Amino acid sequence: MRIKTDGPSEPPATDLAQGRPVTSSSVEPGSAHAAANAVDGNTTTRWGSAYADPQWITVDLGASYAINRVRLAWETAHARAYQVQVSPDNVTWSPVHTTTTGDGGVDDLTVTGTGRYLRVYGTQRATQWGYSLWDLNVYGTAAGGTVLSRGKPVTASSVEPGSTHAAANAVDGNTATRWGSAYADPQWISVDLGASRTLDRVRLTWEAAYARAYQIQVSPDNVTWSPVHTTTTGDGGVDDIALSATGRYLRVQGTQRALPAYGYSLWELEVHGS
Known part of the structure; x- marks a missing residue:
């Protein structure tokens, strides 16, 4: 399920991604738009990628979670086609959301999946630029043995x-x-x-x-x-x-x-x- 909003609304408490280690396939050339900006809790900083397909951003949640919601606040340079994926080990990935009709703004996604790692994997850009996220928020409950x-x-x-x-x-x-x-x-x-x-x-x-x-x-x-x-x-x-x-x-x-x-x-x- 996807809930579309018109602008960067404030997410509720306990964002599992905030301040966690994050990596990305690339950073926009000559910019300060590092991957960590997407999980810093600051709605005025952003991650921006290179101007090519595909690109991705991955966050390490630090433990395994049953993930039920992912919120993506896109900058103008958004994804037309992308997947949200989860992984237990940062190697094997399973999709929990797929779209080929992304239209930017805020994608507030209801998902079902379990993993320590979450990745947003873009396969088609909507603009001539790269992929850019103001915020990547992840919500769920702790999972484990x-x-x-x-x-x-x-x-x-x-x-x-x-x-x-x-x-x-x-x-x-x-x-x-x-x-x-x-x-x-x-x-x-x-x-x-x-x-x-x-x-x-x-x-x-x-x-x-x-x-x-x-x-x-x-x-x-x-x-x-x-x-x-x-x-x-x-x-x-x-x-x-x-x-x-x-x-x-x-x-x-x-x-x-x-x-x-x-x-x-x-x-x-x-x-x-x-």
Whole structure:
């Protein structure tokens, strides 16, 4: 289903594409119209491609999502024919929308598809110029394997002094309870999945006391640990992280707190896989 609007209306909250890594087949020669402009949340900046067919722009959503809506705000240089495609791996693509009669403006598309990557693939330009998007917005819900961590044995380096914020709170499925650590670096929380598992996603729901720098690590024996995700620019909220890993144990190891007066605190630690 396609809803046509006359101009760049404001999209609703939780745009999965905003600020995510993005690549494109090309950039308009001699311009500053980089691919990242299409997902920066600024309706006055745009991506523009080379003046040739075909061209594409791809966004990495960071985890697998069941995608139900894609919003494309075209500049004058729009696509006459294009596909919206999804992929689990940035290699194999499946179309979720196809048109050969694009007329520019805003295409607000209802789609059904699951993937970590979404690509807009243009095959026929409407003008002599390239393809140009003010905004590429993607909406949907998180997808992934079974939640493996719910109710599993969990340990932590510490518990917030004088509190009831035990490590088990992070895997109890109750978003009103949390684990909180001592007010020092480093700290960690580890969950025993009970057997070796194939892991595809970790979802961390941080309280206000979140990690600026942390690793997600896996282990076969709770002794030898291998990092599968590292960041030094954590910004709290929800980190929904796609993985490809195997292990019985999973650990979140915080090395730098965002709030020096407090510790690390997680409402929920969800480990997904099979």
